[in-house]
């Protein structure tokens with residue numbers, strides 16, 4: 001029992017334990033159930049919220065869709081209405097077009113009929129046109145022949161013209177007497193007589209006596225009343241020569257105040273009628289180049305230098321360093337004597353005037369005594385011209401030197417000191433050297449002393465060979481200037497006497513008559529050629545359309561008849577460049593002999609005329625002239641004879657260059673500091689080919705501006721006083737062109753010039 005009880009107890013305990021266990025399980029299950037419940041509740045709530053949100057969204061969407069639907073319905077209705085109205089309109093238009101087409105159909109029918117009749121007309125016109133075209137072709141051929149002939153005749157005319165210029169003499173001396181200035185009317189004059197053929201008798205009223213009258217003879221003497229235009233009329237032919245490839249040098253010589261600047265430039269602020277030779281010459285140059293533009297394209301460049309105390313300075317360079325410039329001792333193919341001087345292309349006279357004014361201002365600046373300096377230096381304006389023949393591509397080169405020489409007055413040796421003496425010595429030396437060169441040239445001397453001064457070196461290309469030189473001898477009529485007048489006239493006489501002297505010409509054995517005939521023949525031929533040109537010009541300019549065809553034909557055809565421009569006497573370079581610098585270098589001074597030959601030939605007629613005139617003059621003059629010694633035989637040296645005629649009993653003495661005078665001048669040159677020769681190394685190695693116009697440059701297609709020069713020229717006189725010390729620089733509008741090609745490396749000159757233009 002007990003055992004049973006025990007068992008029961010044990011069972012009870014076990015049951016209780018199980019019960020506890022199950023209770024625990026029930027409670028954990030309860031907990032689990034509870035958490036599951038929570039989770040489910042949470043999920044349910046989320047689902048409910050999502051459901052609600054989805055419902056709201058769906059409702060919104062439905063609303064939107066309903067809106068869209070109503071809008072679409074509205075649009076459809078509108079479109080329907082619009083297309084309805086369009087349809088109505090299109091129908092109306094269709095009706096209109098139908099009407100239009102119907103109405104035009106009739107006119108089209110009419111047009112067809114008339115077009116047929118026009119076609120018939122065109123066929124008939126075409127036949128007439130073909131007929132006329134063949135007729136026109138025939139005429140055109142005639143015009144082409146005429147145009148080609150025109151150029152040949154023009155060319156011949158140019159040659160003949162220059163031959164006449166040569167025969168007139170390549171060195172001409174014109175004397176111009178300045179009028180008394182306002183307030184000087186009471187002054188006594190030294191001018192006794194002015195002949196129509198270049199005679200001039202000067203007298204010293206304060207020293208009457210046997211030697212008081214002196215006779216001089218020049219190519220021309222301009223009386224005080226002669227106008228600027230009249231003076232230029234005798235200068236004009238030389239300008240044409242520049243464009244034909246000749247070098248021309250025009251300079252004025254005389255004491256200060258004698259009118260050099262007046263003759264060369266005119267008074268400051270001058271009107272057109274007072275323009276000096278410079279301005280008129282440049283104007284002519286551009287006018288002639290314009291008139292020839294159909295056959296020759298010209299390019300013009302300008303250099304301006306000053307020679308002061310035998311130093312050459314560039315007057316157009318804005319560089320203030322003012323280095324001395326070198327001079328080529330030989331004539332370069334491009335005609336540049338001072339290659340380092342800046343070169344400025346110009347298209348009109350106005351351009352040149354602008355440059356000249358800058359040059360004149362630079363000439364005055366930097367001197368201690370400004371006014372003095374302006375007349376104590378030589379200024380040289382060089383106008384370089386290059387012409388390209390549009391038909392043959394031949395190149396012509398010519399240059400025009402316009403020189404304003406320093407005043408020639410003497411400086412009393414006892415008063416001249418220091419700088420003044422030095423200046424005077426340099427001036428005397430250079431002017432004397434100029435006279436020596438011209439004298440040597442015409443005397444056919446084997447040696448022409450170009451190297452004796454910078455002036456003659458710079459002007460070398462224009463003082464010999466085929467160059468033409470014109471010197472204005474300026475005189476102040478005032479009796480107080482008598483001695484200066486006489487010394488000026490002696491210098492000029494020396495220069496002109498060379499040309500007039502007949503000795504050498506006669507030695508050549510050429511009869512005067514023959515030369516006169518030659519001149520007359522040439523003049524006749526020119527007149528005929530001019531007539532021919534006139535005739536040829538008429539058909540040439542008769543119609544623009546025709547002219548165009550003619551010129552195109554002319555350019556495409558090689559004209560076998562046409563000769564190269566200028567022939568052997570011009571500075572022409574055929575094709576590219578026929579002469580090399582080295583070959584040129586060899587010619588240097590020797591070109592004088594060829595020139596002298598021609599001078600000898602051409603001067604004789606004039607010289608005989610001159611001496612006949614001398615004789616007549618002596619006979620007719622109221623002055624007692626002893627001309628018995630003037631042996632005027634056709635084959636004698638008349639100059640020598642003239643000099644030989646000097647006789648203490650004569651009232652009138654023919655003044656020629658005498659050695660005493662020369663010595664007197666040369667004795668002034670006593671200081672040994674003067675640098676002679678060129679500063680450029682003249683060796684073959686140093687020869688650098690300088691080019692004015694780079695060969696790559698095409699001829700300007702546009703025509704040069706027609707020189708429109710203002711009636712009044714604002715011009716600076718040389719005596720403009722500058723307060724500043726800086727030099728004038730060129731305006732930007734004036735382009736600078738390198739005066740030299742880039743030279744080969746390793747050459748000192750080359751380095752200098754290339755640096756300059758870099």
Ligand SMILES: Nc1ncnc2c1ncn2[C@@H]1O[C@H](COP(=O)(O)OP(=O)(O)OP(=O)(O)O)[C@@H](O)[C@H]1O
Nearest residue numbers: 178179255256257258259260261262263267375407
């Ligand atoms: N033909 C003339 N008619 C009227 N006036 C003149 C003539 N020639 C010169 N003159 C006047 O004489 C004066 C001096 O002339 P100009 O200045 O030309 O001399 P210059 O020789 O150039 O002197 P410089 O050597 O000092 O420069 C000026 O007033 C000028 O206007």
